[in-house]
Amino acid sequence: MEQHFVDALKNDDTKLIKVIYGDYRNEFIFFSKKYNIPEADSLDIYQEAFLAIRKHAISGKLKDVSSSFKTYLFGIGKHLIYNKLKEYSSKQSYDLLLHKVDADYEEITVDASEKLTKEQELLRHYFKQLGKSCQQMLTLSFYRGLTNDEIATLEGYENEAVVRSQKSRCLKTLKNLIKNPLK
Amino acid sequence: MTNETLIEKYFSKRLTTDESLEFQTLYDTNPSFKQEVDFLKAxxxxxxxxxxxxxxxxxxxxESEYSKQHKKTITKWIKPLITAAAIVLIVFSFNYLMTESFDEEKLFSTYFEPSKNVTSPIVRSTDNETTLNNAFISYSEADYKQAILLFKKAYQDSENSELLFYEANSLLALGDYKNAISKFEEHLKHSDLLTNRSHWYLALAYLKTKQHDKAKQELTLLINSSETFKKDDAISLLKKIE
Known part of the structure; x- marks a missing residue:
């Protein structure tokens, strides 16, 4: 797979992401038309597929993938289109043959994102009250799994000790917000 | 290895087999370790x-950019019609246009950018955890809400009036024009290196809130002062709104 695309998604290279998004957008709408998906839904699906491929890039799943970026993206899209068709079918009958329309792209399954528990929703509420730099610090540390050294290099901190102290301050602020919510 | 390092390696998926075992044992036997890890997982x-x-x-x-482009293409055919209508409109509202021929929103966004930090260079280090340093870090990261709180506190501690200027800039960047105006006015009561610069930002805030006369007054004050900051911009903006 094109490594620079994967890197762009991992490193939030917004310029390149926008170009990639635009490059495959219209073709994907055309692709989903074969499955009788209305344009509004196909755009939602395209965005979901894009989000999913980014998650795979971040988690390292794309490291050993040999197919092209586009094939993988459309494979995820295909999976999401099937889900959409199933959703439609619960409302009205649909042609099962639609499942066999396009053999060019192999379906790639993605995990449906789990809903946050009540406690997690509450934690999200407080997380959003943190400053942008703290949110970024915690996202890089825990979701992206970067080490303190890596964060120091990426974000321009003096050294890993500064990152460590900043991170611990952010966590302390978050815990304080939970204990003493802002009115 | 400290628990902190163990946790860091756990989240970056770099635990060795032995460390994994150590981590799991701690997780199973030490309730406070478990509580911390569960919190971090959340x-x-x-x-x-x-x-x-x-x-x-x-x-x-x-997508919203695409839909704008799409609208542009489908409305191509009515362009001549719009042009004709616009000409009629211009003729009928000539007098009105003479006095109100500028768009405050557009002018504001063209001219406004929060002032650079020219007061205190940022030091990113564990040894410099002062409120002032943190205030400028938040300000440089466009975290204006946090910056406002910290500038307020730093001003209380130091009474350095230049901090009022940055607090007002943060308010303006957040679109809180009313409070930005009163903060710039407060800053103008002091005399420091940035005092005259407040005229520029105050003029923009007045312009945004359609107080044209006050905006003109502030621009004139800046132009007539010894301050060179934004002088050319002030002259061109004043021409546009006069």
Whole structure:
């Protein structure tokens, strides 16, 4: 797979992401038309597929993938289109043959994102009250799994000790917000 | 190895087999360690959800650009019609246009950018955890809400009037024009190196809130002062709104 695309998604290279998004957008709408998906839904699906491929890039799943970026993206899209068709079918009958329309792209399954528990929703509420730099610090540390050294290099901190102290301050602020919510 | 390092390696998926075992033992036997790890796991889930939501917003913003372009192409054929209507409109509202021929919103966004930090260079280090340094870090990261709180506190501690200027800039960047205006006015009561610069930002805030006369007055004050900052911009803006 094109490594620079994967890197762009991992490193939030917004310029390149926008170009990639635009490059495959219209073709994907055309692709989903074969499955009788209305344009509004196909755009939602395209965005979901894009989000999913980014998650795979971040988690390292794309490291050993040999197919092209586009094939993988459309494979995820295909999976999401099937889900959409199933959703439609619960409302009205649909042609099962639609499942066999396009053999060019192999379906790639993605995990449906789990809903946050009540406690997690509450934690999200407080997380959003943190400053942008703290949110970024915690996202890089825990979701992206970067080490303190890596964060120091990426974000321009003096050294890993500064990152460590900043991170611990952010966590302390978050815990304080939970204990003493802002009115 | 400290528990902190063990946790860091756990989240970056770099635990060796032995460390994994140590981690698991601690998790099973030490309730406070377990509590901390569970909390951080929840932070992981929440930050992932938030990160996804931000990325989704980014993609949606691309879509709104596409739909604008789409609108442009479908409305191509009515362009001559619009032109004709516009000419009629211009003729009929000539007098009105003479006095109100500028768009405050557009002018504001063209001319406004929060002032650079020219007061105190940022030091990113554990040895410099002062409120002032943190205030300028938040300000440089465009975290204006946090910056406002910290500038307020730093001003209380130091009474350095230049900090009022940055607090007002943060308010203006957040679109809180009313409070930005009163903060710039407060800053103008002091005499420091940045005092005259407040005239420029105050003029922009007045312009944004359609107080044209006051905006003109502030621009004139800046132009007539010895301050060179934004002088050319002030002259061109004044011409546009006169």
């Amino acid at each position: 932070v992981k889930t929440v930050s992932e959800t938030e990160d996804d939501a931000q990325f989704k917003k980014q993609l949606e913003s691309y």
